[in-house]
Amino acid sequence: MQDQQRHLVVVGNGMVGQRLVEAVRDRDARRTWQVTVLSEEPRRAYDRVALSSYFDGVAAADLDVVAEGCYDTAGYTLRLDEAVTAIDRAARTVTTSRGAILGYEALVLATGSYPFVPPVPGRDLPGCFVYRTLDDLDAIRAAAQRAAVSTRGRRAGLVVGGGLLGLEAARALRLLGMSPHVVELAPRLMPLQVDEGGGALLREMIENLNVTLHLGTSVASIRRDAGRLLAILANGTELDVDVVVFSAGVRPRDRLARDAGLAVGGRGGVVADDGCRTSDPDIYAIGECASVGGRVYGLVAPGYAMAEVLADRLTGGTASITAADTSTKLKLMGVDVASFGDALAASDGALEVTLSNPVSRSYAKLVVSDDAKTLLGGILVGDASKYTMLRPLVGRPLPGDPVTMIAPAGGGTAVGAGALPGDAQVCSCHAVTKDAICAAITGRGLTGVGGVKAATKAGTGCGSCVPLLKTLLADSGVAVNPALCEHFDVTRAQLFEIVRVSGITTFTELIERHGRGRGCDICKPAVASILASLERGHILDGEQAALQDTNDHFLANIQRNGSYSVVPRIPGGEVTPEKLIVLGEVARDFGLYTKITGGQRIDLLGARVEQLPAIWRRLVDAGFESGHAYGKAVRTVKSCVGSTWCRYGVQDSVALAIELELRYRGIRSPHKIKAGVSGCARECAEARSKDIGVIAADDGWNLYVCGNGGFRPRHADLLLASTDRATLIRTIDRFIMFYIRTADRLQRTASWLQSLDGGLDYLRSVIVDDSLGISGELDAAVARHVERYDDEWAAVLADPERLRRFVSFVNAPGTPDPSIAFVSERGQPRPATLPVPVRALSAEAGGPTLEVV
Amino acid sequence: MTSAAAEPAAVWTVVCRYHDLQPERGVAALIGRVQVALFRTFDGTVYAIGNQDPFTGAYVLSRGIVGSCGEIPTVASPLHKQVFDLRTGTCLDDGTTAAGVYDVRIRDGLVEVMAG
Numbered sequence: 001m002q003d004q005q006r007h008l009v010v011v012g013n014g015m016v017g018q019r020l021v022e023a024v025r026d027r028d029a030r031r032t033w034q035v036t037v038l039s040e041e042p043r044r045a046y047d048r049v050a051l052s053s054y055f056d057g058v059a060a061a062d063l064d065v066v067a068e069g070c071y072d073t074a075g076y077t078l079r080l081d082e083a084v085t086a087i088d089r090a091a092r093t094v095t096t097s098r099g100a101i102l103g104y105e106a107l108v109l110a111t112g113s114y115p116f117v118p119p120v121p122g123r124d125l126p127g128c129f130v131y132r133t134l135d136d137l138d139a140i141r142a143a144a145q146r147a148a149v150s151t152r153g154r155r156a157g158l159v160v161g162g163g164l165l166g167l168e169a170a171r172a173l174r175l176l177g178m179s180p181h182v183v184e185l186a187p188r189l190m191p192l193q194v195d196e197g198g199g200a201l202l203r204e205m206i207e208n209l210n211v212t213l214h215l216g217t218s219v220a221s222i223r224r225d226a227g228r229l230l231a232i233l234a235n236g237t238e239l240d241v242d243v244v245v246f247s248a249g250v251r252p253r254d255r256l257a258r259d260a261g262l263a264v265g266g267r268g269g270v271v272a273d274d275g276c277r278t279s280d281p282d283i284y285a286i287g288e289c290a291s292v293g294g295r296v297y298g299l300v301a302p303g304y305a306m307a308e309v310l311a312d313r314l315t316g317g318t319a320s321i322t323a324a325d326t327s328t329k330l331k332l333m334g335v336d337v338a339s340f341g342d343a344l345a346a347s348d349g350a351l352e353v354t355l356s357n358p359v360s361r362s363y364a365k366l367v368v369s370d371d372a373k374t375l376l377g378g379i380l381v382g383d384a385s386k387y388t389m390l391r392p393l394v395g396r397p398l399p400g401d402p403v404t405m406i407a408p409a410g411g412g413t414a415v416g417a418g419a420l421p422g423d424a425q426v427c428s429c430h431a432v433t434k435d436a437i438c439a440a441i442t443g444r445g446l447t448g449v450g451g452v453k454a455a456t457k458a459g460t461g462c463g464s465c466v467p468l469l470k471t472l473l474a475d476s477g478v479a480v481n482p483a484l485c486e487h488f489d490v491t492r493a494q495l496f497e498i499v500r501v502s503g504i505t506t507f508t509e510l511i512e513r514h515g516r517g518r519g520c521d522i523c524k525p526a527v528a529s530i531l532a533s534l535e536r537g538h539i540l541d542g543e544q545a546a547l548q549d550t551n552d553h554f555l556a557n558i559q560r561n562g563s564y565s566v567v568p569r570i571p572g573g574e575v576t577p578e579k580l581i582v583l584g585e586v587a588r589d590f591g592l593y594t595k596i597t598g599g600q601r602i603d604l605l606g607a608r609v610e611q612l613p614a615i616w617r618r619l620v621d622a623g624f625e626s627g628h629a630y631g632k633a634v635r636t637v638k639s640c641v642g643s644t645w646c647r648y649g650v651q652d653s654v655a656l657a658i659e660l661e662l663r664y665r666g667i668r669s670p671h672k673i674k675a676g677v678s679g680c681a682r683e684c685a686e687a688r689s690k691d692i693g694v695i696a697a698d699d700g701w702n703l704y705v706c707g708n709g710g711f712r713p714r715h716a717d718l719l720l721a722s723t724d725r726a727t728l729i730r731t732i733d734r735f736i737m738f739y740i741r742t743a744d745r746l747q748r749t750a751s752w753l754q755s756l757d758g759g760l761d762y763l764r765s766v767i768v769d770d771s772l773g774i775s776g777e778l779d780a781a782v783a784r785h786v787e788r789y790d791d792e793w794a795a796v797l798a799d800p801e802r803l804r805r806f807v808s809f810v811n812a813p814g815t816p817d818p819s820i821a822f823v824s825e826r827g828q829p830r831p832a833t834l835p836v837p838v839r840a841l842s843a844e845a846g847g848p849t850l851e852v853v
Numbered sequence: 854m855t856s857a858a859a860e861p862a863a864v865w866t867v868v869c870r871y872h873d874l875q876p877e878r879g880v881a882a883l884i885g886r887v888q889v890a891l892f893r894t895f896d897g898t899v900y901a902i903g904n905q906d907p908f909t910g911a912y913v914l915s916r917g918i919v920g921s922c923g924e925i926p927t928v929a930s931p932l933h934k935q936v937f938d939l940r941t942g943t944c945l946d947d948g949t950t951a952a953g954v955y956d957v958r959i960r961d962g963l964v965e966v967m968a969g
Contacts, residue, residue: 486922517922518894518920520920520922520927521917521929545875545878546876546878546919547918550918558913558916558932560909560932808881810868810869810882810891811866811868819905819912835910836907836910
C-alpha cells in the first residue's frame with residue numbers, strides 16, 4: 001500500500017490550502033495520497049477573515065483553523081517557513097527555500113494573493129503598511145505603540161481603500177486607539193457589494209462611529225512631517241497621521257506559475273479549468289491565486305468551493321466548479337451588511353425593489369428578473385437578518401411579493417425553510433445544500449446542530465446559517481430527538497403539561513411513571529423548575545432539595561474556586577444610603593470581593609458555604625433579601641432614573657421597575673429572564689436588550705419582548721404600544737407564564753419566539769387576544785405566585801434542618817474549607833489559582849492529587 | 854473497591870451517621886488533609902470519591918447532582934457538568950480523567966471511610 005502512495009504537494013497553507021488538505025484527508029480513506037504542505041509563513045493556517053479580532057484580544061492561536069490531528073495523520077506533513085522557489089515540470093519536482101527538492105504526482109498552487117499597493121509617492125516610508133498577515137498586524141500594532149509615545153493628543157491612521165478589507169482595517173486601527181480615516185476612490189463604500197442607496201446608509205452609519213470618510217478621491221502623496229506622516233489627497237485635503245494602511249484590493253500571487261511557464265489570465269491568476277487543473281495536467285490552482293472562467297475571487301467561500309472540487313477530483317470524483325457564490329454577509333464595525341447574487345442589478349432587464357427606512361436605519365433591496373418572478377440578488381444594510389433565508393433563493397421563483405419579503409418582521413411574508421428548494425445552498429462557505437443537510441439529518445439520525453456541523457461541515461464557516469440548520473432540524477421532525485435527556489423521552493414543555501395535569505408532586509413519582517433511571521443534571525433541575533412554577537412547595541423541601549443545581553441548593557452562585565457569591569436584591573436598582581452602608585459593612589466583615597453588576601446590584605463574592613447563613617442574617621435584619629442572581633428565574637428589572645428626576649423622563653420608570661421586580665421575583669423559568677424599564681425613548685435602561693422591555697411613551701407604556709444581550713444579541717420586538725399600566729402588567733404576567741409553560745429547557749425568550757409557529761403574531765394572539773382560551777389560567781398562576789411568595793433565604797434561616805447543610809465538612813462543621821484561599825489584587829481578595837491535578841487514570845490512586853493545598 | 858489510596862497506614866475513619874446523608878445528595882468530609890465526597894443514592898448505597906473536580910482543581914464534587922447514566926450511579930460536577938461514575942471515580946465524558954475513589958462502609962449506622 002505504502003509503495004503505491006502518490007505524493008501530493010500543496011504550496012501555501014492559507015485557509016483554502018488547508019481546506020484542501022482536510023477535504024482530501026476526509027475523502028481519501030484508503031490513504032492513496034501522501035500529502036506535503038509547504039508554507040512560507042511561520043504559522044500554520046489561520047482565519048484571515050477575522051484578522052481584526054486579533055486586536056480585540058483574540059490570541060493568534062484562537063485564529064488557527066487547522067483541524068485537530070490533521071498533521072498527526074500518517075503521511076500528512078506541514079513544513080512551515082519553507083517557500084517553494086521553483087517548479088521543474090519536466091522532472092515533476094519543486095525546489096524549496098531550504099534547498100530541498102521534492103517530487104510530486106500532483107502539485108497544488110494555493111499561494112493566495114498579495115495586497116495591491118497603488119503607486120503613491122511615499123508608500124514605502126516607515127509607518128506605511130499592508131493588511132494581510134498576522135505579521136502585518138504585529139507591525140501595525142508596534143507602530144501604534146510608538147505613536148502613543150511620540151504623538152501628543154489623538155493619534156490617527158489612514159486606510160487606503162473602502163472595501164471589505166479597508167473597513168476591517170479601519171476597525172483594527174480604532175481598536176488600537178487611533179482615529180481612522182478611510183480614502184476610497186469610488187463615490188461609496190464597498191463599491192463591489194453595495195449600491196448607491198445602501199452606500200448612503202452605510203456611510204452614515206460608519207461616520208457615526210467616528211470614522212472620517214474621504215470618498216471619490218485618492219491619496220496623491222505621502223511624506224514625513226515632524227515625526228508623523230502627511231498624506232495629501234487628490235482633492236487637496238491634508239491629513240496628519242501616524243500610520244497608513246493599504247488595503248486597496250489584492251492581486252493573485254502567480255509568480256511561481258509564470259516562472260514555470262503555466263498559462264496566466266489577463267488580469268493575473270493561474271488559469272484553471274472547472275476542475276481546478278492548470279495548463280499542466282499535473283498542476284492545479286485553487287483560491288485567490290487561481291483564475292477560473294476568467295475571474296479571480298478575493299473571497300474565501302469560492303476558494304473553499306474550489307478546494308472541495310479539487311479534493312473530489314483527486315480522490316476519483318468528477319465534481320466541477322459552478323458559478324461561484326460571491327455573497328457576503330458581515331458585521332462591519334457593528335453594522336450589518338449583506339450582499340448576494342446579482343446585487344448591483346447587472347442582469348438584462350433586472351428590476352429593483354428597494355425599501356429604505358431612515359428611522360430604523362435599514363436599507364434592503366431585492367433584484368428580481370424582468371417578469372418579477374425570479375430572485376436574482378439583493379443588498380441588506382443595517383439589518384441583515386433576512387440574509388440567511390434570501391440568499392439560497394437566488395435564481396429561484398420568489399415565494400411571495402418581493403416587497404413583503406424585505407418588509408420588517410411582523411408585516412411581511414414569512415420566508416420559511418420550507419420555501420427553499422432541495423438544491424438551494426444553505427451553507428455557502430462549504431457549499432452544502434438543503435438536501436445534503438436533510439439527508440444527513442435523517443440518514444444519520446442527527447439530533448442537534450453539533451451533529452449537523454460534524455457530518456456536513458455546514459455552519460462551521462461564518463456561522464450565519466446556523467439558525468437555518470436549527471429550523472431544518474426541527475422541520476425534519478422524525479429525526480429530531482425531542483427527549484429532554486436519557487431519562488425522559490418528552491420535551492420540557494410536554495413534561496410541564498404532564499406535571500400540571502397529573503398533579504404529580506415529586507420527582508420520584510414522575511420518573512417512575514413517565515421516565516427511567518434516576519435522572520441527571522439535565523432533567524432534575526428542569527423538573528425542580530417545573531414543580532416550583534406549579535407551586536408545589538419550597539425548593540429545598542424534601543426530595544426537591546436533591547433536584548437542585550448547587551446554586552439553587554445553596555441559594556447562592558458558585559464561583560470557580562468553590563466559594564459562592566451573594567447578590568442582595570435591589571429592586572429596580574434603587575437603594576438607600578443606609579442599606580448601601582450595610583452592604584459595605586457585610587462585605588468588609590466577611591472579607592468579600594465587591595463589584596457592581598450589570599443588573600444594577602452589588603455582587604459580594606468569595607463566601608464559603610458555612611458563611612452564607614450568617615451573611616443572609618445580616619442582610620435580612622437590614623431589610624434585604626438575597627436575590628436570584630443565580631438560577632433560572634427572573635433576575636433583575638433594570639431602570640433609568642425616570643421622570644422623578646430626569647429632565648427628559650416622561651414616566652416613573654423606577655416605580656414600575658420595582659413593582660415588576662417584586663411581582664415576579666422567585667418565579668422559576670426555563671432560563672433566566674431579564675427585564676428593563678426606560679422612562680423615555682432615549683432608552684437608558686437598555687430595555688430592548690431584555691426578555692421584557694418597557695419603554696415609556698407620552699401616553700402610556702410600550703412593551704417589547706424577547707430581546708437578548710449576551711452571546712447572540714437581539715433587539716426586543718414591540719408587542720403592545722401606548723398601553724396603560726394594568727394592561728401592561730397583565731400582558732407581562734401572561735407572557736412569562738406562557739413562556740414557562742411552553743419553552744424548552746435553557747431556551748431564552750428570543751429563541752423561544754423564533755421557535756413559535758407564527759412568531760410574534762401568534763404570541764400576541766395568545767396573550768393579548770386569548771386565542772387559546774388559557775389567559776384565565778395564566779393570570780391565576782401569576783396571582784398564586786405573587787400571593788405565596790416568601791423570602792427563600794429567610795425561610796432557610798428559620799429552619800434548623802435546612803441550615804445543617806451549610807457546612808464545608810460533614811465531619812468537621814466548624815472547619816472552613818482549606819482549599820479556598822485568596823490573594824489580594826487592587827485592594828480586594830480574589831481566588832488563589834488552584835493547582836489542577838494530573839488528568840490521567842494513572843492517578844486513580846488519588847492519594848497525592850487529592851491532597852488539600 | 855480497593856484503591857491505591859488505601860496505604861497500609863490507612864485506617865477506617867468515622868465521618869457521619871448514615872442518616873445524615875440525604876438520598877441523592879452529597880456531603881464532603883475532611884480526613885487529615887484529604888477531602889472525600891460521600892453520596893447516598895436512591896437505593897441506599899453509599900459511595901465515596903475524591904471531592905476535587907479534576908478539571909478545575911476546585912473541591913466541589915460533593916455538591917453535584919446525583920443521578921444515573923444507564924445502570925451507572927453518577928454525579929455531575931457543579932462547575933462544568935462533567936459526569937463521574939460514583940463506583941470508580943472515573944469521568945464518563947473523558948475516560949482519561951478520574952476523581953479517585955475511596956473504600957466506604959456502614960457500621961452500626963455510622964459511615965466509615967478508608968483514607969489517610
